[in-house]
Amino acid sequence: MELTSSRQRRAVAAGISVACLLVTLLTRDPSGLLVVVAIVCICLDWRAGLVAVAATSLMSAAMLLSPLDVTASSSARFAAYVFGALAVWLVVKIFRTTSFYDRVYQGAGAGTAHTPGLGWSAYPDGRLRFLNRAALEYVGITAEEMREVMDADDFSWWRRFVHPDDAETSMTQWRHSLKTGEPMIAEKRLRRLDGSYRWFRDTGVASRDERGRIVGWYGHTEDIDDRRKAEAALRKSERELRLLVDTVPTMIWLMTPAGLPYYFNKRFVDWAGIDPAQEEPRGTRRFASHVELFHPDDKAGVKAVFQKSFARGEPLQHKGRLCRKDGEYRWIDSRFEPLRDEDGTILRWYGVNFDIDDEVRAQESLRLADERLARALRAASLSELSVSIAHELNQPLQAVVANAGAFQRWLNADPPNFNHASRVAQKIIRNADAAAQVISRIRTLFSKAESEPQAVDLNAVIGEVCDLLGDRLASANVELDLHLDPDLPATVADHVQMEQVVLNLVRNGIEAMQDVDIDVRSLRIVSRHRNDGTVEVEVRDRGNGLSNPDRIFDAFYTTKPDGMGMGLAICRSIVEAHRGRIWAENVETGGASIAFSLPVRTGDSTKTLPRQQASE
Structure with a gap:
C-alpha cells in the first residue's frame, strides 16, 4: 500500500500506537510504550514527545509496582518486545521515505517554491537528493517518480534528462567534481516535458562540515537558451559584418582617438602586405610605421596633415602615393572620419583608402593627349594660316611684278612716257603697302x-x-x-x-x-x-x-x-x-x-x- 498523504501516514501511525497500548496492557510489559513515544515524536513534535515520555513513564511505574501485576510468561514478554520492535521499524520506514517529500514537495514554504531557476541537491556520492518544484515542472515528473530517481544508486537518470550529445561531456565534468571536490560549471541541453531541449548553465558547489568533509552538493541550473541564441545571432552578425568589411572593394582601417592604427581589413592586409600576426597589441602600433608606406616625397606632408587632423578632431581627405606589397607606389585617396559619443568625445577613427592610381594615370594620359591635340591644332592652324597668308601675299606681289614690268616698258619707250610711268609707280607703291599690311597683320596675330x-x-x-x-x-x-x-x-x-x-x-x-x-x-x-x-x-x-x-x-x-x-x-x-x-x-x-x-x-x-x- 502506498501512503501518498500525511493524513494516511498519521492514521496508520495512530493505529500502530493504539495496538501497542493494547499489547502493553495485555502483557503488562511497558516496552510497548516506546513505540507510542516514537510515534508521538514523529507525528507531532519533540515537545509532545516529552509529554508522552512522562506519561508512559508513569504508566510503566504503575504497571511494574501494581500488586495486581501478574507476571506474564516469558513468551508473552518476548512477543511483546518483537511486536514493539516491528512497530518501531514500520513507523521509521513510513516516515523516513515519505516525510522528506511531504516537507519539500507538499509542505514547502514560499521561499523554496519561488526559488528562481532549477534548483537541486545531491548526496556526497553524487546521487540526486532533491529537485525544486520548477525543476520537476520543467522535466515533467511527479514527486513519486522523483522518489524512484532518488532511490537509484546509479546515474541512469542522467541520460533521461540531458541531451545525448551533451551527456558524456557533462557526466565527465560531474564525476571530476565528485572526485576532486571542485565546483562544477557546465552548459548542457536539458529535455523539457514536451520533448524539446533548451540550453542551461549548471552550477554545483560542495557543502562541507567543520572537518572539511563533503556532506552534500547544491546546485542551480539557469536557463541560458535565449542568451545563447542571441549570442549565436550576434556572432553570425559579426561574421557577416566582418565578411562585408573584408570583401568591400575598399581598404578600411580603424584607429584610436590618438590616431594609432589597430585594425586593417583583409583587402588592406592583402594590398599592403601587412602581417596581422606580427602587429603590436591593440592600439599601440605607432603611426610612424605606417607613414613609412608613403612615398619618400610625401612622408613629411602626410605626417603633418594627419597629426593636425587628429589633434583638431577634424575629418580629413588626402591624396598621396602608398607602397604596395610588390614595392610599387600607387596613388591613394585617404579619407578619415571620427566617431563621437553623445558628449562629442572621439571614440575611434574610421579610415578608408581608395586606389585611384589608374584614374590618376588616365587623367595624366588625357592631359598629355590634350597637349598633343593642342600641338596638332597649332600645326593645323599654322598650315591653314600659311595657305591664307600665301594667298593674301600672292595678290599684291603679282600686282607689283606686273606693274614693275609696265613701269619698265613706259620708261624704255621712245620717247619715254613719264606720265604713265608715274601712275604705274603709284600702283606699285599701293601694292607694296598692301603686302606690308598683310605682314603687319601676321606679326600682330603671332605676337605674344x-x-x-x-x-x-x-x-x-x-x-x-x-x-x-x-x-x-x-x-x-x-x-x-x-x-x-x-x-x-x-x-x-x-x-x-x-x-x-x-x-x-x-x-x-x-x-x-x-x-x-x-x-x-x-x-x-x-x-x-x-x-x-x-x-x-x-x-x-x-x-x-x-x-x-x-x-x-x-x-x-x-x-x-x-x-x-x-x-x-x-x-x-x-x-x-x-x-x-x-x-x-x-x-x-x-x-x-x-x-x-x-x-x-x-x-x-x-x-x-x-x-x-x-x-x-
Whole structure:
C-alpha cells in the first residue's frame, strides 16, 4: 500500500500506537510504550514527545509496582518486545521515505517554491537528493517518480534528462567534481516535458562540515537558451559584418582617438602586405610605421596633415602615393572620419583608402593627349594660316611684278612716257603697302602680347576684305552684293582677328560656288544692327548648301578634298572669345548662310579683350 498523504501516514501511525497500548496492557510489559513515544515524536513534535515520555513513564511505574501485576510468561514478554520492535521499524520506514517529500514537495514554504531557476541537491556520492518544484515542472515528473530517481544508486537518470550529445561531456565534468571536490560549471541541453531541449548553465558547489568533509552538493541550473541564441545571432552578425568589411572593394582601417592604427581589413592586409600576426597589441602600433608606406616625397606632408587632423578632431581627405606589397607606389585617396559619443568625445577613427592610381594615370594620359591635340591644332592652324597668308601675299606681289614690268616698258619707250610711268609707280607703291599690311597683320596675330582693344567698324573691315579679295572674286566670276547698314555702331574688338573672320567667310563663300553656273554666282554680304544690342554680319552664297551645318565649326571637319577643316573652327574661337556667337544654315532658295554677331561695346566697357592666339 502506498501512503501518498500525511493524513494516511498519521492514521496508520495512530493505529500502530493504539495496538501497542493494547499489547502493553495485555502483557503488562511497558516496552510497548516506546513505540507510542516514537510515534508521538514523529507525528507531532519533540515537545509532545516529552509529554508522552512522562506519561508512559508513569504508566510503566504503575504497571511494574501494581500488586495486581501478574507476571506474564516469558513468551508473552518476548512477543511483546518483537511486536514493539516491528512497530518501531514500520513507523521509521513510513516516515523516513515519505516525510522528506511531504516537507519539500507538499509542505514547502514560499521561499523554496519561488526559488528562481532549477534548483537541486545531491548526496556526497553524487546521487540526486532533491529537485525544486520548477525543476520537476520543467522535466515533467511527479514527486513519486522523483522518489524512484532518488532511490537509484546509479546515474541512469542522467541520460533521461540531458541531451545525448551533451551527456558524456557533462557526466565527465560531474564525476571530476565528485572526485576532486571542485565546483562544477557546465552548459548542457536539458529535455523539457514536451520533448524539446533548451540550453542551461549548471552550477554545483560542495557543502562541507567543520572537518572539511563533503556532506552534500547544491546546485542551480539557469536557463541560458535565449542568451545563447542571441549570442549565436550576434556572432553570425559579426561574421557577416566582418565578411562585408573584408570583401568591400575598399581598404578600411580603424584607429584610436590618438590616431594609432589597430585594425586593417583583409583587402588592406592583402594590398599592403601587412602581417596581422606580427602587429603590436591593440592600439599601440605607432603611426610612424605606417607613414613609412608613403612615398619618400610625401612622408613629411602626410605626417603633418594627419597629426593636425587628429589633434583638431577634424575629418580629413588626402591624396598621396602608398607602397604596395610588390614595392610599387600607387596613388591613394585617404579619407578619415571620427566617431563621437553623445558628449562629442572621439571614440575611434574610421579610415578608408581608395586606389585611384589608374584614374590618376588616365587623367595624366588625357592631359598629355590634350597637349598633343593642342600641338596638332597649332600645326593645323599654322598650315591653314600659311595657305591664307600665301594667298593674301600672292595678290599684291603679282600686282607689283606686273606693274614693275609696265613701269619698265613706259620708261624704255621712245620717247619715254613719264606720265604713265608715274601712275604705274603709284600702283606699285599701293601694292607694296598692301603686302606690308598683310605682314603687319601676321606679326600682330603671332605676337605674344595682348592686343589693345579698339573700336572696330565692321563695315570698314568688310570693305578691306572685299578689296583684298577683289581679284579672287573677279577670277571666280562671283558677283558681290553688299548690303551694309550705314548706321552700324562700332564695337570693341581686335581689328586683325575680325578681318581674319570675314576673310575666311568670304573665301569659303567663293569656294562654295565653284561647281555652280556662272550666271547664278552671287555673294551677298549684309551687316545689320539688332535690337538685342548686337551687330550682325551675314555672308550668303548661292552654292550647293551645307551637308551638316551643325558640324562645320568642328575642328578637322571639312567637305573639301584639299581642306583641313580648321578655318571655321578658328572663326568660332575668335567670335566666342569676343563674347559673340556664330552659326550656319541652309537657305531655302539655294546656297548657305554663315553669320556671326558681336555685342555692341564702347572702349570704356572693356579694358582687356580676350585674344585668340594662332594656336587656335
